[in-house]
Amino acid sequence: MTTASPQRSTDIELMAQLLRRAGFGATRDQIDGYLKQGYEATVHELLNPVHGEHEDQDLMDRYFVASVEARTANHADPQWAWRLATNPNPLEEKIALFWHGLMAVGGVKLDHGMEMLAEIDLFRRFGLGRFEDLLLEISRNPGMMYWLDNQNSHIGAPNENYGRELLELFSMGIDEQGEGAYSEDDVKAAARAFTGWASAVTPPPFFLGPFPMEFRFDSDDHDDSEKTFLGQTGNWDGDDIVRIICEQRATARFVAMRLYDFFVSDTPNEKEIEGLADVFEENDGEIRTVLSAIFNSDHFKSAEVRYRKMKSPSDLVFGTTRLVDRFDVPELDSGMLANNTMFMGQHLLNPPSVEGWHEGEEWVDSGALIERINFASSEISRVDGRGVQRMLTRVRNSGNELDGAEFVEACLDAMGAIELSPRTRSILVDHADSYGIPWEADASDSIDRTIEMFQLIVSTPDYQYC
Amino acid sequence: MASNGPGGKNLVVVQLSGGNDYLNTVVPYQDGLYYDYRPNMGLHGESVISVDDRIGFNSHMAPIKRMYDRGMVAVFMGIGYPEPNRSHFRSMDIWHTAEPFTSSSEGWLGKVTRALDPEGKNPVTAVNFGRGLPRALAYPGVSVASVGALESYGLYTGLAGAQNTDALLDTVSRIYQPMSEDGIPSLRILQTGRGALDGADLLRQAPSHHKSSVEYPEANPIAQSLKGVAQVTSAHLGTRIFYTAHGSFDTHTNELVNHTLLWDQLSEAIDCFWSDIEEQGAADDTVMWIFSEFGRRVADNGTGTDHGSGGCAFLIGPSVKGGLYGEYPNLDPNAQLDGDVRFNTDYRDVYATILESFLELESEPILNSRFGQLDLVAV
Numbered sequence: 001m002t003t004a005s006p007q008r009s010t011d012i013e014l015m016a017q018l019l020r021r022a023g024f025g026a027t028r029d030q031i032d033g034y035l036k037q038g039y040e041a042t043v044h045e046l047l048n049p050v051h052g053e054h055e056d057q058d059l060m061d062r063y064f065v066a067s068v069e070a071r072t073a074n075h076a077d078p079q080w081a082w083r084l085a086t087n088p089n090p091l092e093e094k095i096a097l098f099w100h101g102l103m104a105v106g107g108v109k110l111d112h113g114m115e116m117l118a119e120i121d122l123f124r125r126f127g128l129g130r131f132e133d134l135l136l137e138i139s140r141n142p143g144m145m146y147w148l149d150n151q152n153s154h155i156g157a158p159n160e161n162y163g164r165e166l167l168e169l170f171s172m173g174i175d176e177q178g179e180g181a182y183s184e185d186d187v188k189a190a191a192r193a194f195t196g197w198a199s200a201v202t203p204p205p206f207f208l209g210p211f212p213m214e215f216r217f218d219s220d221d222h223d224d225s226e227k228t229f230l231g232q233t234g235n236w237d238g239d240d241i242v243r244i245i246c247e248q249r250a251t252a253r254f255v256a257m258r259l260y261d262f263f264v265s266d267t268p269n270e271k272e273i274e275g276l277a278d279v280f281e282e283n284d285g286e287i288r289t290v291l292s293a294i295f296n297s298d299h300f301k302s303a304e305v306r307y308r309k310m311k312s313p314s315d316l317v318f319g320t321t322r323l324v325d326r327f328d329v330p331e332l333d334s335g336m337l338a339n340n341t342m343f344m345g346q347h348l349l350n351p352p353s354v355e356g357w358h359e360g361e362e363w364v365d366s367g368a369l370i371e372r373i374n375f376a377s378s379e380i381s382r383v384d385g386r387g388v389q390r391m392l393t394r395v396r397n398s399g400n401e402l403d404g405a406e407f408v409e410a411c412l413d414a415m416g417a418i419e420l421s422p423r424t425r426s427i428l429v430d431h432a433d434s435y436g437i438p439w440e441a442d443a444s445d446s447i448d449r450t451i452e453m454f455q456l457i458v459s460t461p462d463y464q465y466c
Numbered sequence: 467m468a469s470n471g472p473g474g475k476n477l478v479v480v481q482l483s484g485g486n487d488y489l490n491t492v493v494p495y496q497d498g499l500y501y502d503y504r505p506n507m508g509l510h511g512e513s514v515i516s517v518d519d520r521i522g523f524n525s526h527m528a529p530i531k532r533m534y535d536r537g538m539v540a541v542f543m544g545i546g547y548p549e550p551n552r553s554h555f556r557s558m559d560i561w562h563t564a565e566p567f568t569s570s571s572e573g574w575l576g577k578v579t580r581a582l583d584p585e586g587k588n589p590v591t592a593v594n595f596g597r598g599l600p601r602a603l604a605y606p607g608v609s610v611a612s613v614g615a616l617e618s619y620g621l622y623t624g625l626a627g628a629q630n631t632d633a634l635l636d637t638v639s640r641i642y643q644p645m646s647e648d649g650i651p652s653l654r655i656l657q658t659g660r661g662a663l664d665g666a667d668l669l670r671q672a673p674s675h676h677k678s679s680v681e682y683p684e685a686n687p688i689a690q691s692l693k694g695v696a697q698v699t700s701a702h703l704g705t706r707i708f709y710t711a712h713g714s715f716d717t718h719t720n721e722l723v724n725h726t727l728l729w730d731q732l733s734e735a736i737d738c739f740w741s742d743i744e745e746q747g748a749a750d751d752t753v754m755w756i757f758s759e760f761g762r763r764v765a766d767n768g769t770g771t772d773h774g775s776g777g778c779a780f781l782i783g784p785s786v787k788g789g790l791y792g793e794y795p796n797l798d799p800n801a802q803l804d805g806d807v808r809f810n811t812d813y814r815d816v817y818a819t820i821l822e823s824f825l826e827l828e829s830e831p832i833l834n835s836r837f838g839q840l841d842l843v844a845v
Contacts, residue, residue: 149718152769159767161718168553176569178556184804307650343614355555361654365599366589366662367612369655370621373638378625421651424641431637435630452630459621459638461651461659 008417011035014301015042016417020466021263021309022046022295023090025319027387028394028416043295047288049089051125056086056330063330070113071210073106073349078335080120080348084318085327085337095287096123097314098262101356103138103170105147106349115143115213116349131255131285132246135171139238142199142213148354151198153191155223162197163190163241165354171245173254181250182230189227194238196222246285252277256290263294265305266360272299307419307465310363313344313372315466320376320458323416325387343371364464376458381451388454391415395438395450404432411453420462428456474582474826475785476706478695478739478754479575480688480732481600483713485554487725488761488777488807492543492794495522499797507721507766521794526729529737530780537788540781540842542816544795546809550760550775554716558759562602564814564833574817575707576605577832578825582706586657589665592707593698595691603709606654607644609661616673616694620666639663672701680742682735688712689735696742699752706825715758721770736782753783753824757813763805764797774806779816785824787844815840 015034019026023046026034034042054060060082061068070076084093105119119141126134138144145151145162153159164187167180174180196218201211227236230244245251256276260268276290283289294300311319317340321327327334338348345368346357357363364372382388391414398410408428412418420428432453438446457463490507494500495514514522515531521543523531533539547566551557560566564574575592583591592603594612603610613619621638622631642659646652676697682689691710698705712732717725736754743749761777776795795807802808818837821829830836 149770152719152767157767159718160772164552174553174556177567178551178553178569310655361652362599362601362604364655364658365594365612366609366658366665367594367599367614367619369658369662370619370666373621374624377622377634381625423645424651427637427640430640431633435633448630452634455625455634456637459634460641461655464655465650 008413011039012417013306013419014039017306017466018042018046018295019090020315020319021300022291023094024084024315024322025416025466027323027325027390028414029390031417040296043292046089046091046295047128047292049092049124049128051092054083054087056082060330064335067113067335069205069209070117072111072113073116074113076113076117076349077338078330079117081318081338082327082330082334084314085321085334090322091128092124093318095127096120097312098259099123099127099134100348101262101351102258103144104351104354104356105143106351106354110143110147112143112210112213113349114210115146119143120349128288128291129286131251131280131287132242134287135166135242135246136239138170139166139194139197139242140215142215145197145199145215146213150194153195153197155195155221158188158191158195158223160187160191162194163187163192166190166194166241167245169354169356171254172248172250173257181248185228186230189229189236190241192223192225192227193229193236193241196220197238249277249281252280252285255285255287256280259287259290259294261359263291264300265308266310267308269299272297307462309466310360311464311466312357312359312363313341313346313368314348316344316372316464317341317375319466320379323387323391324379324382324385325390326382326385340371340375344368344375369464372464373459376463377455380454380458383447383451388451391454392447392450396446402437404429404437407432407437408453411450411457415454415457418457418463420457420460424460424462428453428460431456474706475783475824476699476708476748476752477575477578477820477825478692478708478752479602479710480692480736480754480756481602481709481711481713482715482728482732482756482758483558483711484716484758485557485760485762485773486715486758486777487717487721487771488774489764490721490725490771491524491527491729492517492541492778493522493524494520494794494797496520497797503765503797505766506768507771517790521790524726524729526726527733529733530782533736533740533782534788537844538782538784538786539788540786541790542779542781542811543790543792544776544807544810545757545779545792545813545816546760546776546811547813548809550803550806550809552760552773552775554759554773559601561757561759561813562600564817571601571604572606573600573602573604574832575602575709576608576610578821578827579603579608579610579707580605581827581832582825586661588704589661590668590698590703590705592709593669593695593705594709595694596709596711600709600711603707607657609657609665611661611665611669613669613694616669616697619670621663635663668701668703669698672697672703675701678742678745680738680745682738682742686731686735688731689738692735692739693742696739696746699743699748700746717762717770718767718772719770721766740782749784753781753786753820755820756780756782761807764802764807765805775803776807776809779813781816781820781842785844787842791840791842812837816842 064078067075067079087093148162149159150162199213200216256273279293394414395410438449493509493514501508513525516522562573563570579592592610644657682693695708757779762771762774792811815838818829819840821827823843
């Protein structure tokens with residue numbers, strides 16, 4: 001049980017949870033803003049981002065000069081980190097992160113920053129739409145074709161890598177025994193259907209610049225003969241393979257399971273997942289509709305899933321950064337944010353394998369926990385952050401004669417309506433009682449005491465959940 | 467100083483991530499079939515250091531060959547498990563959990579750590595070098611230190627202007643106690659935190675105990691990880707399991723360049739490590755286990771090799787009876803398994819031998835079954 005504060009309403013806590021899951025958490029002021037329009041309207045707004053040219057692209061190019069037409073994945077990191085830390089519609093970045101983990105392409109092989117950023121943008125644009133459209137886009141994505149060796153897949157000599165991972169990792173999945181609802185023959189048929197789907201490089205936009213990649217279909221290198229794939233026989237091409245995959249219940253279930261795992265809870269709930277698979281099937285595989293069903297469900301709003309998801313390193317780093325709100329422009333420091341997720345085990349644009357990352361408690365080994373606490377406690381101490389100033393003001397305005405419990409609650413509320421387990425909360429109250437409560441006698445070190453409580457709150461095991 | 471209780475060696479694991487190409491590591495250089503199947507990827511002439519009249523090591527393994535000649539390298543030829551899985555993740559899980567048929571999230575070395583330190587008294591019984599914890603070391607309630615750089619390991623070490631770090635540490639230390647009322651925060655994260663706090667204090671000091679004439683190359687990640695292993699060994703913290711990883715060996719393309727580079731790095735790292743560990747006087751107490759999740763297809767695909775089954779593994783140390791174990795798999799098309807070599811040594815037999823003969827642990831509770839013991843101890 002987490003203890004809600006008496007003065008904090010369920011509405012506030014539900015909104016805070018929605019924004020932790022659909023985004024990277026929200027400040028207390030943002031929560032108030034969303035509350036004015038209500039929960040369902042907020043879900044709708046989050047699920048319907050207006051995708052256009054980012055207004056601050058120009059600014060980013062000026063500050064991150066080396067990441068213009070980014071040469072390597074590392075050059076591209078700062079750009080995505082800036083978006084993760086600042087995009088006003090957080091779900092646009094969250095869904096990109098979801099698909100980046102599921103259709104993981106990594107800099108260890110595709111060390112091509114421009115292509116990697118193009119892929120992230122592909123996920124922003126198609127990630128909430130029909131799954132079939134997304135699969136087709138990613139199958140025509142030059143970076144992906146290169147990453148999974150499809151440019152080496154030729155008529156008469158198919159390379160099975162893309163066919164296999166398309167089925168195993170992107171759509172139908174395998175069960176705990178490593179078995180899929182498809183056979184080795186289906187893998188081979190898919191590989192044949194995707195022969196001739198390849199990537200090519202084009203001339204660089206400027207001297208010594210990187211070579212942009214583009215998708216190329218080579219009909220002479222395409223196996224046009226008859227194939228049997230998942231029981232259907234025809235002269236299938238790659239887009240037929242994608243279409244047939246999207247007709248499978250296994251695909252609906254797999255996507256539902258992965259969305260549940262990423263947005264709802266670390267503990268799978270079979271009944272909920274089956275229900276989401278139904279929503280997927282009934283709505284032509286539209287991800288937006290499945291997510292809407294998730295966020296508006298009684299299950300999502302129940303205590304059963306509250307704080308039952310371990311924050312990923314991105315949740316932790318960008319959530320804390322958004323709380324602190326200290327960046328006006330994409331300065332060097334903001335470019336370093338991606339390094340912090342890397343130290344915690346999530347190297348953006350460079351997942352450990354094609355499989356992406358494992359969600360859940362696996363994120364937090366003792367080394368990663370040390371990184372998390374060190375990063376968050378240091379970041380939350382930044383009094384130059386507008387967010388930290390707003391939090392300090394909120395705590396200050398909570399009253400002059402707070403007792404330890406009220407002071408801890410004021411800090412938790414100011415940090416975005418955070419909840420704690422009773423045991424953690426009582427230890428923090430002890431700390432406040434032992435070391436002095438700010439403003440009780442207008443103490444000169446009030447700010448230091450309050451920052452110290454912020455540091456402790458982000459060091460708790462409770463803060464590692466969302 | 468922490469202590470381990472009874473004897474037993476320290477185990478250093480080197481995981482070759484991505485599927486190391488067996489046939490280009492231990493090369494059947496007298497077998498015409500090898501060259502038939504590897505028209506582009508076959509290793510000829512000076513690219514092979516002969517071991518006997520049938521097989522040789524990749525020439526980028528020269529330091530390992532020298533150790534082999536000293537009798538301290540056991541080579542397992544055709545190691546694997548029944549019904550091979552060609553998914554990196556599933557196959558790696560199979561090696562990590564010692565469970566080929568059922569999915570488990572409990573790592574075999576996580577269980578070893580618990581067996582070595584049942585009450586979790588030493589937070590650095592197992593130390594992982596690198597990002598994230600491999601499943602091999604995962605076990606509920608077992609704390610494993612996962613370290614990037616030893617020197618800066620610890621809590622609030624970089625907190626600018628902190629006036630009250632001791633107070634922070636004191637309160638955080640009260641919170642991270644292994645007691646959980648209803649599962650959130652979970653017992654696991656509380657134990658992880660406890661281990662992190664205790665382990666950090668120990669590990670941060672380790673480099674200062676390490677005096678060595680060996681210079682590990684800076685730009686070689688596996689060499690830096692093994693340097694960390696040597697540093698922690700020399701600090702005598704009671705660490706028994708060390709885990710490192712090297713890769714990626716997923717050489718679907720450009721194999722000749724990438725596979726060579728990876729073995730150059732690994733050979734250099736191993737050479738440095740064993741020189742150092744001998745200098746520390748700890749060589750007799752150390753064994754090194756090198757494995758990969760699978761080998762690769764017998765036939766090359768033009769510029770690389772695809773996922774296969776059956777592979778090779780190595781156990782290294784002066785206490786190991788060196789030599790070739792198992793049989794080199796027959797490359798005859800009729801002897802192959804869907805284009806792959808067939809395994810002939812079950813990896814769990816080697817695990818069982820490592821457990822019983824080198825770690826001095828009962829293997830059955832860890833492997834959930836009784837496996838054969840190989841004759842691997844140097845006389």
